[in-house]
Amino acid sequence: MNAQALIKKADKVLTKYGAPTRKVYKRVITRTGGDQLIGRPGSVSYSDTELNPQPTYQRGGRQSVTGNRVAAEYVVANGRALTPDMAVFLVSPTSMTQVELENPNLVLVMKDASGNTEVFQIDDVNPSTMNGVTVIYTVYARSVQR
Amino acid sequence: MRNVRDSFLHFLADNLPDIPVRNVRVDKDAPEESRGLAMNALNVKFLNMNFDVLFSGQSVVLDLVHDDELTAVEWAQKVWEVLGASFYTEKLDYTDPQHPVPTGNNIMWDTNSVKFRPISNPLYYHLHAQFMLNHH
Numbered sequence: 001m002n003a004q005a006l007i008k009k010a011d012k013v014l015t016k017y018g019a020p021t022r023k024v025y026k027r028v029i030t031r032t033g034g035d036q037l038i039g040r041p042g043s044v045s046y047s048d049t050e051l052n053p054q055p056t057y058q059r060g061g062r063q064s065v066t067g068n069r070v071a072a073e074y075v076v077a078n079g080r081a082l083t084p085d086m087a088v089f090l091v092s093p094t095s096m097t098q099v100e101l102e103n104p105n106l107v108l109v110m111k112d113a114s115g116n117t118e119v120f121q122i123d124d125v126n127p128s129t130m131n132g133v134t135v136i137y138t139v140y141a142r143s144v145q146r
Numbered sequence: 147m148r149n150v151r152d153s154f155l156h157f158l159a160d161n162l163p164d165i166p167v168r169n170v171r172v173d174k175d176a177p178e179e180s181r182g183l184a185m186n187a188l189n190v191k192f193l194n195m196n197f198d199v200l201f202s203g204q205s206v207v208l209d210l211v212h213d214d215e216l217t218a219v220e221w222a223q224k225v226w227e228v229l230g231a232s233f234y235t236e237k238l239d240y241t242d243p244q245h246p247v248p249t250g251n252n253i254m255w256d257t258n259s260v261k262f263r264p265i266s267n268p269l270y271y272h273l274h275a276q277f278m279l280n281h282h
Binding site: 031034035036037038039044104105107119144 | 151167241
């Protein structure tokens with residue numbers, strides 16, 4: 001089996017076992033006009049592209065710490081108690097390139113059918129390779145906005 | 147405090163045309179600004195805000211990061227020449243960034259406090275300075 005065949009096989013597995021309830025998008029943020037140095041407003045546009053195949057993901061699960069103690073720092077937003085959380089995505093090179101994963105103005109976004117979104121900032125990318133070709137990216141991301 | 151930040155950032159950027167000046171801050175619409183230090187740039191981060199009815203203080207951190215140590219030293223010299231040439235700059239209101247409006251006040255710093263210290267790092271050469279900006 002060569003790397004390309006392995007990528008195809010991985011894509012099939014990702015499609016079969018991918019995120020069932022929420023879809024993952026790559027969002028490129030573009031700013032035009034304004035004064036970026038001081039953060040004064042110009043116009044901001046989001047370009048969301050659905051990942052195909054969808055990645056699988058796993059939460060860091062800080063909320064799952066057991067015991068009668070605070071497991072994570074909470075912040076209340078829009079009537080919900082939110083916790084900072086990490087997630088690990090398995091992303092196919094079919095759906096994202098190394099250049100995209102290294103783009104500082106690209107974030108991952110999860111969307112559900114109700115229109116809820118959660119934004120993840122990519123912290124680290126670990127490519128797994130076969131014969132010099134990346135067959136899967138392990139992407140470590142941090143939830144920064146829900 | 148916002149005017150202090152804006153004015154000081156522009157004071158540096160406008161007087162150091164050869165050095166990229168960058169503000170490290172949390173900004174959901176500019177995620178690259180919150181991604182730590184930028185290479186080959188003067189990174190500016192604001193820390194403590196000491197509010198007072200007479201003189202308020204704003205702590206500022208300058209992180210000069212370069213992949214060439216000697217260039218970083220030359221840049222530090224240029225930054226110092228700008229900060230040492232005077233001890234104040236005008237505080238402007240940048241609500242409309244194209245047309246900043248004078249506030250009638252100044253931002254001041256102690257030139258003796260501007261000291262660059264090297265911070266060891268295997269990836270780049272890093273000079274760090276921290277001092278206070280005082281203002282009405």
